């Protein structure tokens with residue numbers, strides 16, 4: 747396999763994955779293959795959404811591809827916001843509103859357990875599909891703490907730490923996060939593929 751599409755245009759994610767594969771395969775973005783489509787993400791599971799995105803590229807561009815989908819699952823809310831994480835309060839990517847809604851929904855709950863999950867779907871040149879999952883368990887704080895990160899980082903404390911992802915900073919987060927674990931599993935698999 748000469749090149750592998752990562753169904754994203756997020757520079758940060760691309761660089762992280764390219765560094766982790768150690769040059770075994772050339773990872774290219776959607777923009778680099780001329781895909782500027784708004785790829786649908788309408789499934790109700792992380793696995794379904796990741797596969798939907800990877801399959802779109804495979805079917806429309808005939809290239810091997812992988813895609814990721816992530817979110818926060820809160821125990822006392824039975825896994826919500828889950829696949830709705832980015833648009834929990836209505837507007838896509840409005841983290842302030844999403845956090846406010848979540849803290850409100852958890853008001854009075856002593857069970858603060860939650861996890862972040864990432865699923866990566868990979869479609870190989872012959873159409874074979876593989877999934878890789880990464881998960882980090884933790885608790886939701888009572889209020890926001892820390893300035894770094896994005897999304898729900900200011901209210902999530904990973905198990906074994908006493909700071910939120912936003913306080914811990916990128917270096918630590920990138921070693922222990924759901925996304926890092928899923929991508930590491932993908933990279934291990936890619937390294938073992940026959941040349």
Ligand code: IMP
Nearest residue numbers: 814815816817818831832896897898899
């Ligand atoms: P995506 O699938 O990686 O785009 O993640 C979807 C949504 O889940 C994001 O918009 C965030 O709201 C939330 N999310 C996923 N990963 C993280 C994380 O590492 N920190 C905080 N929020 C996250």
